[in-house]
Amino acid sequence: MTTTRPLALLATLALSAPTLAACASEGSSGSASGAGAITVQNCGEDVTVDGPVTELYAYDGGIISIVLAAGARDELVAVTGMARDQDLLELAYPDDRVDELTVVGDEFPTLENVLAVDPQMMFAGYGYGFSEARNLLPEMLTEHDITPYLLSETCRQDDGARGTMDAWTALTTDLTNIGELTGHSDTAAAVVDDIEERRAALEAAPRGDEQPTAFLFDSGTDAIFTSGSFGGPQAIFDTAGITNATAEVDDTWTEVGWETLAASDPDVIFFVDYPGQSYEDKVAVLRANPASRDLDAVREERFVNLPYAMWVSGPMNIDAAEWVRSAMEHFGLAPESGIEPTLDITALDELPGNDWVR
Helix, strand or coil, X not given: CCCCCCCCXXXXXCCCCCCCCCCCCCCCCCEECCCCCXXXXXXXXXXXXXXXXXXXXXXCHHHHHHHHHCCCHHHEEEEECCHHHXXXXXXXXXXXXXXXXXXXXXXXXXXXXXXXXXXXXXXXXXXXXXXXXXXXXXXXXXXXXXXEEECHHHCECCCCCECCCCHHHHHHHHHHHHHHHXXXXXXXXXXXXXXXXXXXXXXXXXXXXXXXXXXXXXXXXXXXXXXXXXXXXXXXXXXXXXXXXXXXXXXXEEEECHHHHHHHCCXXXXXXXXXXXXXXXXXXXXXXXXXXXXXHHHXXXXXXXXXXXXXXXXXXXXXXXHHHHXXXXXXXXXXXXXXXXXXXXXXXXXXXXXXXXX
């Protein structure tokens, strides 16, 4: 997986529509401005709509999960890039008719796809749909009176790298903002509360004398695609009580050399289940490369494979954190906590690996 892989006419709204108050959330500064208008902060800029968004286009499984969790299923008029995550989304959101979502385009959205749908808003991110190489950028949508909303995980730093806030703040900001923008603030707030409650339970769980180290292996041959300090995996590992081997990388999803993996000598290697390099291929690469084949985690097969949409910024990051903690306990790297994962990914028949939980 790479995040470069990884919006219908605006309904007329009465000026007397009720003003929506901002939902309190760390990192969110939403507010109502003018009769019926809704304004939220997104990557340091104001995003204002005349009233609740009724036609939203979303790209990528993690972003789609944010929209569903925020209660905006009926506002989701089109999606792209859902195929790899559909089974997981159906499992996590069984009442949201995921199989009935309108899919447009192929693996990536194009400007033509978006203009054909002509939504009020498109929710995507830099490298998650918006891409110079693919000729689809937020300002292009603005020129066509389509409001872009950027995935907060991908907000750009001054040097162009992605990530300007910690990953949990990025996620709760997006949940809160999308809930407010679509008129579902209460639903979004309940999801944020659930995430915070489960986070607190994991962070209060007993820890061992030494904190284990994890390395996230998305894919790789010449170099390794992984995630740094601003990506969802950092939040997941922190909450589960495990050190992210690439925490010193001030970016989200990025490449590192094999020497980084070797130097970290991780206790467990986590995989992103994503088309292009299978679970079996990843294991084979690790066993063949001189930098990794003698690592304890490789020799002892301490591998954990979780779906893509659990790793990228989205509400299932908390499910991933529960599974990471469960893995640590299974491998004897953390004391028993009594915490059971809420989402039963063993129901995903096509998810390879993880024989230890079956």
